[in-house]
Amino acid sequence: MRGRRARLVALTVPVGLVGSLMALPFTAEASPSPDAVIAEVYGGGGNSGASLTHDFIELGNAGDGPFDLTGWSVQYLSGAPGPTSKWQATPLTGAVPAGGSYLIQEAKGTGGDTALPAPDATGTIPLSATSGTVALVRSTTPLTCLTAADCAADTSIKDLVGFGTATVRETSPVTGAGNTTSVSRNATLTDTDDNAADLTATAPAPRNSTGTGGGGEPTPTPTPEPTNTTPGDLRIHDIQGATRISPQSGATVGNVPGVVTAVRATGSSRGFWFQDPQPDQDAATSEAVFVFTGSVTPQVKPGDAVLVSGKVSEYYPGGAAAGGQSVTELTAPTTVVLSSGNPLPATEVIGSRTVPERYAPDAQGGNIEPLTLLPRTYALDWLESREGMLVQAGDSRVVGASNQYGETWITTKPRQNPTERGGTLYGAYDQQNSGRLLVASLTGASVTANVGDTLKGVTSGPLDYGSFGGYSLQATTLGTVKSGGLRPEVAKKAKSDELAVATYNVENLDPSDPQAKFDRLAVGIVKNLATPDIVSLEEIQDDNGATDDGTLSADKTLAQFTAAIRAAGGPTYSWRSVDPQDKTDGGEPGGNIRNVFLFNPKRVGFVDHPGGDATTAVKVVPAGRHGKDITLSVSPGRINPTSDAWKSSRKPLVGEFTFRGDQYFVIGNHFNSKGGDQPMYGRFQPPVLSSETQRLAQAKEVNTFVSGLLAKDRKAKVVVLGDLNDFPFSPPVEALTRGRVLTDLMSTLPRDERYSYVYDGNSQTLDHILVSPGVRRLSYDVVHVNAEFADQASDHDPQVVRIG
DSSP states (O other): OHHHHTOOOTTOOOTTOOSSOOOOOOOOOOOOOSSEEEEEEEOOTTSTTOSBSEEEEEEEEOSSSOEEOTTOEEEEEESSOOTTOOOEEEEOOSEEOTTOEEEEEEEEOSOOSBOOSOOSEEOOOOOOSSSEEEEEESSSSOOOOOSHHHHHTOTTEEEEEEETTOSSOSSSOBOOOBTTBEEEEOTTOOOOSOHHHHEEEEOOOOBOTTSOBOSSSOOOSSOOOTTOOOOOSOOHHHHHOSSSSOTTTTOEEEEEEEEEEEEEOSSSSEEEEEEOSSOOSOTTSOSEEEEEEETSOOSOOTTOEEEEEEEEEEEOTTOGGGOOOOEEEEEEEEEEEEESSOOOOOOEEOOTTTSOSSOOOOOTTEEOTTSOOOTTTOHHHHHHTTTTOEEEEOSEEEEEOOOTTSOEEEESOTTSSBOTTSOBBOOSTTOOOTTEEEEEESSSOOOOOOTTOEEESOEEEEEEEETTTEEEEEESBOOEEEOOOOOOOOOOOOOTTOEEEEEEEEEEEOTTSOHHHHHHHHHIIIIISOOOSEEEEEEEOOTTTTOOSOOOOOHHHHHHHHHHHHHTTOOOOEEEEOOOOTTOSOSSTTTOOEEEEEEOTTTOEEOOBSOOOSSOBOOEEEESTTSOEEEESSBSEESSTTSGGGTTSOOOEEEEEEETTEEEEEEEEEOOOOTTOOOTTSSEESOOOTTHHHHHHHHHHHHHHHHHHHHHOTTOEEEEEEEOOSOTTSHHHHHHHGGGTOEEGGGGSOGGGOOSEEETTEEEOOEEEEEOTTOOSEEEEEOOSSTTOSSOSSSSOOEEEEEO
């Protein structure tokens, strides 16, 4: 599905991943529609790289009769509206035919070479290519709602689509829109009031009420007649070429021969792969290519010998700006079936010796697209040289648990950096682990597997590329799962004279989450972490979660969570936090995410010093009669919260605790995410990690605070912990420990145990506990309960340190 291929995180996720996946904001909802809906939105018309000259909005009608639009309009609002933002309206006339489409042409850009099909209505609204809201409205009067809640209450809105990072949307925004991608519904116009579920990113395919259009491309010439069965001059390997960009890109090709190997028959990215059974002798040229038919189900089947004509296009999943590689495709195709039941081309086996160890050529941050492929040298080149071709894997260890999209990560190199529990360790920037491969399904069959399981038997299908994970095996034959017996870990309970301090990212927790999530996280605190004395929580949201109404308090969230902990047999935890300013700490819009301390008052004391608020900086000040002892100016407090280092990011929470007469300073952190980094599997090598700059500044702020504290008391016991969103070998973590003021406990573990998170099949570290030199006797544990399992309470594993 192109929707899955173009699914973008936010998380984009991006390379070592966004440490904490963002949940999605409050929704503006209209009732699911049995008739007219917004079927497609495209705002890239005339932009750089676009073929189409105009933006457009397409309506669809799932009903049995025509849908009258007299007196109606489509309206547009920017993705991040301010108090003075205005809706723009285009009046409509006529009707949407039963089962048909209705095309509204909007503003023209400065580029493009392809006009839209004749529009049914014309407006002049310049839509954003990447983020905005479009509404189908029962009048021509511009809407006045500027928040999701207000728009949800406006009964004049028939349907609404928010895309990109739009504030106003139904449940979740659909991502992936760009200069060369629209967002569109599937062929049945499914409407569940969840934009992210109902629409996907795809190549724009405008269609008007007469049925004209649908390809978003010029009609290819020459178009073969069914009686023209003479192969053209070009073979598939001529189209693919020996680099990542087709030498025929933008050209129209005719009667390219091959055998259909697989069909994608659902979603808005339908099409088929076909492969030449007579390959050339060049290892750099792929012998297969994808034929994109959009929302039209292909009328071919595996084994059909075909001649295909169409335009050669380079499709960038997630948009070219995301930094990924392109997929060479034939678009606006015409297909002639010559015969059926032919044997499929030979399937190439991917094994431990097949893919090179070296991951990618080094272009010193530049674009590797122009480079000639070296498939015997680099893994990314080997995979690109097999783009679209049939490949198969035999018995393979699972290194990334199955997700909600039916995808599972395997390794074709079982000896490559194995973890103690069956994963593959990401231990350095140049250890990308070339054996990792994403397995998806073309047939609807699926598996549920945990890290350490084995996908047994043959798994085979065409090799594809998407915006999440890069290359994937789109399985037409799927192996079976043999359990590796992995079980969630249980930490050792602290002794009576040991202080247990833990960190846990609870993934956007708020009262709108099901009680089951609270209960599972609570069991993790009580059973798996053995009721730590102090728990530093990340991703606690305000009392109504993503509802963007200025709510700041998280007391209801924390009361519900601590009640669940009590119900699971745990202690009655107290909590401390500092409410952020509205919409200043990043995370989910409206969620007002923050760090929080839970603590067991029967075991530890919290030293309250009033005055801590969102903008007041905590300082270390003298305490005691002779000024030789230290304390905090405010507790809880925040480290230099007005510094640019914390812009749109969570501020560290500092608290002063006492345990058995000793003083402890605990600093809870959640550094900014990896969003915006170029992907590991992208066309820029090595990828630019732009998000690292802010984390480096954040690490320096925390290091400065701890250094100043230790300058006043070198024996002070300091625990710094949380989701740092970076690796033990990264510059931010190195900056955090500079001057030996802190030791990263992750680095004290055996190498194959240094991970707390699994992303794209790489077991890696985002979460850390660090201690000052004054913390001497300790025992440290990463408690693996989530990241390696298909069934997760959070995407992070918690950690605990016991201090004696």
